Amino acid sequence: MGRAPCCEKNGLKKGPWTQEEDQKLIEYIQKNGCGNWRTLAKNAGLQRCGKSCRLRWINYLSPDIKRGRFSFEEEQTIIQLHSVLGNKWSMIAARLPGRTDNEIKNYWNTSIRKRLLRMGIDPVTHSPQLDFPDLSSISTSSIYNPYHEINLSRLLGGQQPLLNPEFSRPATSLDNCYQVQNQLAPVVQEISNCSTLASPCYVTFPDEAQVMEPNLDQFSANFTNFSSPSCQLNEWQSNEMPANLGGDYLPQLEYSYHGSEQSIIDPPLYDENSNFQLHNGNGFGSGSGSPTLSTTSLSPTPLNSDFYVHRWQQK
DNA sequence: AAAGGTCTCAACCGCGTTCGT
DNA sequence: AACGAACGCGGTTGAGACCTT
Incomplete structure (x- = not known):
């Protein structure tokens, strides 16, 4: 079970997401839903690996997320x-x-x-x-x-x-x-x-x-x-x-x-x-x-x- | 006001699991 | 069944915010 690198390191962006990237991801997912994260990243025009997109969506952008202090x-x-x-x-x-x-x-x-x-x-x-x-x-x-x-x-x-x-x-x-x-x-x-x-x-x-x-x-x-x-x-x-x-x-x-x-x-x-x-x-x-x-x-x-x-x- | 220390949290990394061919 | 790709998870990191001296 070989493990492929999560993304080709060539040209893909890392680090904090910009507002523009967030917007792209949100709009794409609202239109197409989330499926294959790797192709999603590509299709959404994001220079990010699928893993990064998934994490950003799940942990930050998803509308289901409740923010603020823990009760x-x-x-x-x-x-x-x-x-x-x-x-x-x-x-x-x-x-x-x-x-x-x-x-x-x-x-x-x-x-x-x-x-x-x-x-x-x-x-x-x-x-x-x-x-x-x-x-x-x-x-x-x-x-x-x-x-x-x-x-x-x-x-x-x-x-x-x-x-x-x-x-x-x-x-x-x-x-x-x-x-x-x-x-x-x-x-x-x-x-x-x-x-x-x-x-x-x-x-x-x-x-x-x-x-x-x-x-x-x-x-x-x-x-x-x-x-x-x-x-x-x-x-x-x-x-x-x-x-x-x-x-x-x-x-x-x-x-x-x-x-x-x-x-x-x-x-x-x-x-x-x-x-x-x-x-x-x-x-x-x-x-x-x-x-x-x-x-x-x-x-x-x-x-x-x-x-x-x-x-x-x-x- | 500045420097140093501490805290927070978004994001990354690497591994195991699951899925598709 | 075997293999590779993708997914999901837990651990860790590091930049920026905040606090203390």
């Missing part, structure tokens, strides 16, 4: 999907309509990844870095809202060690992400409310007795899909791999309440805006707040430390 929900989705899928940017992008894999990859590498590292979280495994050099500094650092400090010691209940070795294992499912989100929604809300207060601000956790933890021992090779808007609950909970999903699966975990019977958590719903809707079910959490995370008062650069804080706190 809080999008960031949450990225982090959670990354914890399951790893650097499968195209798969992550497939679940964030209007966002390209390149954009998500850039955002991860330039923003999310760095903040995770600063928090002492390994961005690859999503687990706390046990050799994180200065964990104590986290207690007074602004891990959630970089502009307003949050007393993490208090978040962690004061007496508890920051890192519970039990939770150095990685998150393996979106289920527990959503579960944690549900639980911490009131906390997140409090933190976000704090953005208008002088630092430090304090928040309280929901009753820990109601905390659920993933039953990792029960982890099986069951997979399910949540990417399709038409994905229904029974499909989510099915142990059988749906035939039409082409291997694009995410693992399903079972959870149990502390000291009670096992139950399977409802999957997140998929709403029309592509963001996952959180269930307000199963009776966990403080019961005092809506599980839907609000973006309205969050900082411009939130990081979902609630997710990790909670994983550490769980026993």
Whole structure:
């Protein structure tokens, strides 16, 4: 399987695209659609290789692209999907309509990844870095809202060690992400409310007795899909791999309440805006707040430390 | 105001996969 | 089945913007 060079290097332009080139590409695709990129480049009168044209269209010119900052929900989705899928940017992008894999990859590498590292979280495994050099500094650092400090010691209940070795294992499912989100929604809300207060601000956790933890021992090779808007609950909970999903699966975990019977958590719903809707079910959490995370008062650069804080706190 | 450092993101590169002949 | 071309993906780069001192 020999690989041909992506383009003959003779005479083809590289580097930033000009407005004129963009216009040519847009007009050609609007008229003829995109097919063979190599011939498209030639026919559109562009001195570019097909690959370059494709990239320019997909990542920048396509009308489907949503530009602008990532929302809080999008960031949450990225982090959670990354914890399951790893650097499968195209798969992550497939679940964030209007966002390209390149954009998500850039955002991860330039923003999310760095903040995770600063928090002492390994961005690859999503687990706390046990050799994180200065964990104590986290207690007074602004891990959630970089502009307003949050007393993490208090978040962690004061007496508890920051890192519970039990939770150095990685998150393996979106289920527990959503579960944690549900639980911490009131906390997140409090933190976000704090953005208008002088630092430090304090928040309280929901009753820990109601905390659920993933039953990792029960982890099986069951997979399910949540990417399709038409994905229904029974499909989510099915142990059988749906035939039409082409291997694009995410693992399903079972959870149990502390000291009670096992139950399977409802999957997140998929709403029309592509963001996952959180269930307000199963009776966990403080019961005092809506599980839907609000973006309205969050900082411009939130990081979902609630997710990790909670994983550490769980026993 | 200037210099140096850091960040962002569009674009490129190279590899594996898929497709067409 | 074999081969070459094209596609698609993830990693990386580098220019320009922005920030800090």
